[in-house]
Amino acid sequence: MSVLKVENIKKRYGKTDVLKGISFSIERGDVISIIGSSGSGKTTLLRCINFLETAESGKIYVNDDLIFDAENPCKLTPAQKRMRQLSFGLVFQSFNLFPQYNVLENVTLAQRIMAKSLPDYSLHKKDILADINERAVALISRVGLSDKIVSYPWQLSGGQQQRVAIARALALNPQILCFDEPTSALDPELTGEVLRVIRDLAAENITMIIVTHEMKFAEDVSSRVIFMDEGVIAEEGPPGLVFSNPSTERLRAFLNVFD
Ligand SMILES: Nc1ncnc2c1ncn2[C@@H]1O[C@H](COP(=O)(O)OP(=O)(O)OP(=O)(O)O)[C@@H](O)[C@H]1O
Ligand SMILES: [Mg+2]
Structure with a gap:
């Protein structure tokens, strides 16, 4: 059973398609890192998953329960709405x-x-x-x-x-703890203490989605890495594969910046 399943999430601001159909699922205890260049839609995706934004299309399931359906926004029971609020920490x-x-x-x-x-x-x-x-x-x-x-x-x-x-x-x-660049406002020495706490949570099997620019950390802590590019998941896989053997030119170029 997936703890979270995201199906075909789309979001636009004005005329800009920011998310163009994002689908993925995660299992309990997974640590997913989301990487990608500025403007690729990482924060928007987290905000849609956490209901700080409403996606225009798509479905979200927690533990196989449908908690968001863009096509039928009013059909959730009170229990489903409550679960939706309590499912995520950000x-x-x-x-x-x-x-x-x-x-x-x-x-x-x-x-x-x-x-x-x-x-x-x-x-x-x-x-x-x-x-x-x-x-x-x-x-x-x-x-x-x-x-x-x-x-x-x-x-x-x-x-x-x-x-x-x-x-x-x-x-x-929460069922799933989400982080949006949790260390990017911090000095390197303070970054370490926050990453240590996140690492401990990962060792305790807390399910997490982490948007980060800390590539070394993502490589160490994640069970899976998602690379976003212009509103789509351009590549995903285990960190060993994604970082050492990227299959797209976009990801190769992105990772080169961090070398
Ligand atoms: N509230 C908003 N209104 C209009 N456009 C927005 C809004 N929020 C985000 N955007 C646009 O959506 C796109 C994706 O933004 P988003 O913040 O999701 O990117 P990101 O991948 O998190 O980037 P970064 O790494 O810089 O944080 C950008 O082009 C941004 O300008
Ligand atoms: Mg962002």
Whole structure:
């Protein structure tokens, strides 16, 4: 069973066809790296998969359940809509932490809001909030920030902020964790600490899609690499093959830039 199946996703802005029919599927525990030159549609694809944009055509399945169908946008059940919201975690290049909240509050905020709609919330409020905090503390420790739990984003380095963003995304227990160039706003030394956390998650079989320009990292961590070019998947395969033996001229040219 595929954890995610994307079928023929198309997206245009104005007259520009940005995604021209993207299809792929991933299995639980897969780590997919998406590479490709600027403007090839990588961010747009992640945004369509995460429903920050609505694709004009195509279908998306999570665990074989249809959660998006461009042809029949209104036919999802409430349970399917909820699954759609909870299926994905997204970590952006720019961290996007809430500046007015400390690390623990950033990691727990979404869960605290969602908990309020539980039927027995007022009855068990204390226990529910204690559970949420306990899980968050464990996640913050997992990304190596136990000593920063009450710090505010402005008191943290970029690499630390990005690790908080990863803990926050994990807090909702997503089926698939997506990263859009998670290290491109960071200095090389801070890049290493974020990549280390992602590497640990990969070792723990967290399913991930990572848009990255870190070719060495993509080669090391991925189970599969997708090369996008002008809105299509131009090439895909295991990293050993894609990086050492590219079959298209476009990918050869793209990889040459990183040598
Ligand atoms: N909201 C938008 N409105 C109009 N055009 C857009 C919008 N978002 C993206 N585009 C266009 O879609 C194309 C693909 O953009 P996208 O951001 O997906 O590329 P990318 O592969 O992520 O590039 P990069 O590596 O620079 O991040 C570009 O030509 C871009 O100008
Ligand atoms: Mg992008």
